[in-house]
Amino acid sequence: MCDLKQLVRDIPDFPKKGIIFKDITPVFQDPKGLRKTVAMISDHYKDKKIDIVVGAEARGFILAPTVAFNLGAGFVPVRKPGKLPYEKISMSYDLEYGKDTLEMHKDGIKKGQRVLMVDDLLATGGTMAACCKMVESLGGTVAGCAFLIELTFLNGKNALSKYDIFSLIKY
Incomplete structure (x- = not known):
């Protein structure tokens, strides 16, 4: 199996000066890297009875549907404002370099469903x-x-302390 960390590329000063962006596109370009990423996440949650996998725009869209497919679950996208056509809810939040808002369809999650949240980076x-x-x-x-x-x-786990956190690569 490939070493995923070796496939991640550092891009200095993106999206703004002082930030070192972790570019995961080489992981997705590498068939073994992509397969390993999806398999490891799917395997970790295979016995958790997941009904829906949620992926945040934009790179969460790459991983979440493939993990959902492996788990036999549905997929729900979380998008930036103005991208979803149906009734939606929204939430604003702070980024490490600014503020943003996300939206989700109101009917994306049903009461009682077990949901796996997937994104590229914590x-x-x-x-x-x-x-x-x-x-x-x-x-x-x-x-x-x-x-x-x-x-x-950046201690992102602190904001998510009540949840099970699973990360493949740590810096």
Whole structure:
């Protein structure tokens, strides 16, 4: 199996000066890297009775549907404002470099469903915390939060302390 960490590329000063962006596109370009990423996340949650996998725009869209497929679950996208056509809920949150808002269809999660949250990167935890709050406001139960990368020095786990956190790569 390939070493996923070796496939991640650092991009300095993106999206703004002083930030080192962890570019995961080489992981997705590598067939073994992509397969390993999806398999490891899926395997970790295979016995957790997941009904729905939620993925946040944009890179969470790459992992979440493939994990959902492996788990026999549905997929629900969380998008930036103005991208979803149906009735939606929204949540604003702080990023490590600004503010943002996300939206989800109101009928995306049904009461009592077990939901796996998937995104590419855990930094400060703001994006995932907002997604979890939306899921819970619709009556879902967050069964876990899975990430390809966790930036441990930003302490994002603190914002998600009540959830099971699973990260494949830690910096």
